[in-house]
Amino acid sequence: MTRRSKPRLAGRTAPADRRGARTPSARRRIAIYTNRRQINELRRANDCKVVPERLAAWEDKLAQQRSLIQVLQVEERRPVTENAILLKRFLRS
Template sequence: MIDELRRASDRRIVPEKLAAWEDKLAQQRALIQVLQIEERRMVTENAVLLKRILEAETEVERQKRHNARLITERDRAMKPVALLRGPKS
């Protein structure tokens, strides 16, 4: 009878271990889902940041061209101009 009780007690441990393993598996699956959601959020954020970088680089190039035009215009305006003498009276 004591042997039967021991065997019954041993059989109870296996389902407890199985339940603990299933709980751990469920936790890991939930963590995987959370990480996948976070990964998608980060990919979206990276895409937005990349778009902003590309737009900023385009604006920088536009500003460089505009600055070059202004410098050319300034240089042209700063050139010495020969004064013509009017007719002698």
């Protein structure tokens, strides 16, 4: 052993040993817990499904917001158009 790093590591524990030896049964428990979390998340998502009446109200609000956005866009374009017309008149004179 000519490398200096090997004798230094002889007294140390490997990173897996510090975390605790992962036995097959420990790995299974971890896998079951991980799967359980995913199952619980799916159950919560399923419980949060939208009721059809709420969906209709939500779609109505969305339609109102879209129409308001369109109105605001038209109102925003109007002064820009007026400014462009005034600028053309100014440049012509």
